[in-house]
Amino acid sequence: MSAIDPTTGPCPCGRTDRRDKPIGYALCCGRYLDDFENTPAPDAESLMRSRYSAFVLQRAEYLLATWHASKRPASIDVEPGVKWLRLDIRSRSVLEADHAEVEFVARQRSSTGTATRLHERSRFVREGERWYYLEGDLQQPLA
Numbered sequence: 018m019s020a021i022d023p024t025t026g027p028c029p030c031g032r033t034d035r036r037d038k039p040i041g042y043a044l045c046c047g048r049y050l051d052d053f054e055n056t057p058a059p060d061a062e063s064l065m066r067s068r069y070s071a072f073v074l075q076r077a078e079y080l081l082a083t084w085h086a087s088k089r090p091a092s093i094d095v096e097p098g099v100k101w102l103r104l105d106i107r108s109r110s111v112l113e114a115d116h117a118e119v120e121f122v123a124r125q126r127s128s129t130g131t132a133t134r135l136h137e138r139s140r141f142v143r144e145g146e147r148w149y150y151l152e153g154d155l156q157q158p159l160a
């Protein structure tokens with residue numbers, strides 16, 4: 018079970034509005050996770066954030082659907098004991114109209130209490146109106 022209330026809770030991805038207030042899940046990643054067919058994430062950062070939220074909410078089907086077919090694994094194991102703590106977007110760059118990179122740090126804690134930082138530079142590609150996660154390079158572990 019997730020502690021996040023999808024109707025009123027802040028979005029797991031931590032996005033804030035112009036006044037630095039947390040944006041609610043329903044107005045942030047929920048738009049994409051809960052209406053995949055009709056509401057594609059409009060840019061690579063939004064897709065990256067929604068995929069983080071999908072990890073938090075254990076929505077494996079969304080992770081697979083937003084993974085580019087050329088790189089998509091057959092299945093995803095969402096580790097039930099992992100607690101995702103926060104996401105920090107470090108940089109985002111649009112390389113061409115249909116290619117973008119997002120660098121992020123995601124913090125998680127395993128069921129045994131071990132804290133981990135996942136630092137990745139992810140590549141995204143757009144096909145039609147939809148962005149897809151292509152693949153990512155793990156960055157050197159942070160000190």
Ligand SMILES: [Zn+2]
Binds near residue numbers: 029030031
């Ligand atoms: Zn979000």
